Amino acid sequence: MITPNEITTAVSAAVGTLFPGEQVYENLVPREFKRPSNLVELRGIALEELSPRGVKLRYTYKITDFVEVDARHNSHFAALDLRTMLLVGLFAKGYLKADDRALKVISCTTEHNCDYTETVVGLSLNYGRAEFEPAEILPLMQQLDLKTKTKEDTTL
Template sequence: MITTRQIMESVNDLLVDQLNAECVYLNRTPKDFERPSYLIEAISNELGSVNCRTVKQTVYLTITCFAVVDAFGNSDDGVLVNLQDGVLNLFRKGYLKVADRALEVQASTGGADFDRSYVDLQLEFYDDRSDETDTAPLMKEIEWNLKEE
């Protein structure tokens, strides 16, 4: 079973390995956080039934890109766009490797403020309903009558 935390850690690893991010926060930032940095937030998680053993899960994350600010608390627009583009390019192949799975991912820009820009992620995958072992008794024998006409 894949957890939201595992997905967030895989995104974190990707930011560190591919973008050389020195500081990545998960779900919240401290009061005087470091810049430049990234914040990975779990926004929502949808669970839908597929059959008695399988669920379809959709996980929504937002990656906030923080750039260095000037004396007025603003960041350069070009830097913010470049940070967004860098994050978007990480997901160009259409999947994210999490544990032994490759989860389908869609990435889109989520706008920007004066000192930060956003990238929204949507990951969809199928998973087992639970990790519990099936304890239902197995069928031991089958009886049938074959009629020839």
């Protein structure tokens, strides 16, 4: 199973390829952060039913893009627009590779502010339900199930 941290790293690496030499922060921006830069945050994970043996996890990421500001702390809107289009284009191919998996891009929306833009990306990945069972608990559950079935058979 791929972890959310591995997915966050993949999103950050993809954003970093768009803007070489710029800092890509994960989850937190320091007080005196550098511009231009980006912030990648995992905003949530949702579980969706797929089949009796499978589930889909939807990961929502927010990418905040910061550009240089002028003396009044305003950004150049044309630069923000161009960078936003680059971010949208990054996800336009429909998938994001993370480790040995490819997450499907299910949504990508942007919002502009005075000195930054936010791009919210939805990614999904299918899993088997068995992947969520800890390895130590599975044998115990199988033994319990066997004992329960044996007990039911002896009461007849």
